[in-house]
Amino acid sequence: MPIPPEIFLLPPNSTATLQQQVQQIVAEAIVSGRCLPGEKMPSSRKLAEHLGVARITVTVSYTELVADEYLVARPRSGYYVADTAPTRPRFDSPAPVDRRGVDWAAKLTRPVQQRGDILRPPNWSDYRFPFIYGQSDPALFDHANWRACALRAVRKRDFDSLAQDRYQHDDPMLVEFILRHILPRRGIHATPDQILITMGGQNALWMIAQLLLADGQIAIVENPCFPGLRRIFDQMGYVGRSIDVDHQGLPPDLIPPEAQLVFTTPSHHAPTNVTMPLERRIEMLARAARHDFLIVEDDYEFEMSFRSRPSPALKSLDQDGRVIYLGSFSKSIFPGLRLGYVVGDQTLIEEMRKLRTVVLRHPPSHIQRTTAYFLSLGHYDAQVARMARHYGQRRAIMEEGIRDHGLTREQGEVLGGSSFWMRAPPGVDTTQLALDLRRDSVLIEPGSAFFARRAPDRSHYRIAYSSIAAPRIAEGMALLAGAIDRAAEGAGAAR
Template sequence: MSNILFQLDRSSSVGLQSQIRETLVTAILAGHLLENERLPSSRELARSLGVSRNTVMLAYQSLIDDEFLIASERSGYFVNGRTAAGYAASDGEAAPAADGRAGWKGPLTVRPAAMRNISKPANWRQYPYPFIYGQIDPSLFPISEWRECSRQALGKQWLDVWADDLRDLDDPMLVEQIRKRILPRRGILADDTEILVTLGAQNALFLLATLLMSRDTPVGMEEPGYPDARNIIRIHSDRMVPIPVDNEGIQIGPEVKACDVVFVTPSHQFPTTATLSRTRRTALLEAAETHDFVIIEDDYEFETNYVTEPTPALKSIDTRGRVVYVGSLSKTLFPGLRLGFLVGSKELIREARALRRLMVRHPPSNNQRTVALFLALGHHDALIRKLHRVYRRRWEELGRALDRHLPNAGAVPSFGGTSYWVAGPEELDADLLREDALSHGIVIESGSVNFARQPAPKNCFRLGFSSIAHDRIEPGIAILARLIEGQLGTKPSQRGSAEALPPQVAARQV
């Protein structure tokens, strides 16, 4: 042990005992502590680390229990050679490629890493003005209630629910809660055989793309639209068809009618936030029946309507089984949970269930039961009410700040949500603005990534408000306005409205 020196991080949230254990396990498995090598006595190690002897003894005992160490009476603690031998040794160096460069060049048929997608700084919480979309404010989440539901879910009473391999099944309690509590709010009636729990909306979209698309399938995609959905489509089909969006949502023209599958976000169009009008909804369903295509409805923010009466889901008025519904719990619970659901015909769900089994078998059962309890005990309903109050206040504050500092961005009526879509003058470069804003502590999303056509418009950007404090909104927008002024060489308030984009891509509130 003389050649192993380590220190403890007393500011870490990880306890000292756990830090000692982790360091010793790492050293053993990496081969830095060899078979039968003697460790310092608990007294010696405690003195060198500046901790109590009891802390070291507890760490040693846990390693003995897990067979990393062997205790020999009157001799001390030794590395268990049989445990260390069970792990392959590594010299820490990667094998060079045939051409002499490190890395692997295999016969890849697709390269998702090269696709354009939304990027966000991993440390976004450290920025003072995080206008970031799709994240939560931890101060709003009922952690005590969630912890209690998790404690119940992991108790002995339901051990068989989360410990067994369910193969392709879902937690029946969660399916029941989705059917009884969530879907009726969207006007959807379904039975258990028409619901599949997924690893978030992304998993649902990938399942549907695999089942419904081939390389030659024409697939309609909103333009601008959701980058992840666009990339999933392109992985499966060479015939993605961009379909224009205006103030009433997706346009029902010849492009739509020539497709076999059409992807839409009718409640809050991603990213422009337009709500598909009743007339367009009827026209889209009629076109699907007449021209025999399937509609994938991504209802990604179904619980964040706090301005008007909820708009029923497209699925709720579908009488011919043309719509497959995708929902997510990320916007009201938290994105890291990765739970969503799929609603479709029994035949489709049966095939999606079989395909999911081949991919991931089923979402983690402990998470499913925790969410089921969270829903059943009313905590989700209480959280939604709280989010509506807070989000509406932030929504109004951001609207006032935009009117004050970026008046020509314009605003149209909104149905709630958690972000604004803003379009500046055509010469604005939102990609450069994003980088400039980051250097001033502001996180925004440039909008060009949402467009399939190239070159994409660069004057659009998105401002999320789900994770930014109310009192940070106006100061952040004031700084952002000055950065735009610096890029354009004139104050945004001095620019004529004729220089703004047409209404269909003008600023909106998601």
């Protein structure tokens, strides 16, 4: 299609002739890369009409631009941007901006604090041995059925309602399926007014923090913990209190009586993968009732419990509605989907719904419906089963590598998941190790990002198997072990 005439606008206060102005704006569009070599120019009639100038003005301008080699004329077809047109690299030409008036540092009254903890390079998939966490493996995903569901969700019948602004509402089909088929597996029974669809787990945590945290309150986070949660606290300018987890997760007796909100991952602690036993869960709930604190249960990966049956969620034992339960489809479907859900007391859910409406209205309807179909047609169950099978195989190879190379795993866990939490020999800085390993095309995640700032820990690291194919694991593990050996040697310590 030709370039639309609408992209050309005459400058408001020019003293040049109209013909000069037309020439200038076309040349400028070409030089700046907005019009690319080979693209067809609008007809002189259309451009003249759009600019409100005589057609002859445009024709003469075009002729001049041909002479200047910006354009070429093709008989009986029209004008095209010349292959020889002068160009600068596309987008490499910000207009020279005079920042005389704007002091942005002063304008940004609430800048977002951010720690520099990048766990993965954006081009992680170019690495041969990506032991990184949280991305999906295209080789395991049921693309054909996802595509069929996406298509189904865009049928005329579905589409006409999905195209509308739903204001504060979610897709009732997705809500019903989660209530009837997913939550019961976690022992949770809820009603539609006790659930809200979110833009993934991050979004759920953020909304909860917004509504329930205030200055002077005590919020507990696990140490180590999911860095995305720490970023939420940072953004709010709020300091949480970190409590070290042990081999059974967060110890309830270390939660101070004055705590108001506790963030925890009982099924599968992030990142150490330990599971909180039933007795401790009951103790946690009793303590919560006694001291009147609320609990946020992030059940981000329960679907990946392929090594043993998951225990019922903390929420399933919650009698008085003080547990706020978070689920996510990022691990079981894919993270680019950006969908999750929160289950909680209806007073809270109603408030979260109001907040979500102000912030973004509602998660896009098409992806909600596609997911609803994927779940209801049984593809989700099959998908989770397939992932579990492959993860199990990969995990076994990883365990072999860990054993063979004498690497150190932190206390074991039993559920499955998609990663190992590891400890390097004394003196080895895993942040440096991770950077060094990139040269061998190996990606691991240094542990420091997971720890509270007051207690930096550079000896841990995480290796995941959700994105690395089984045949590559052994070679990657050997490279990892070699790098650790060299680093330990450098640190003068034995592994």
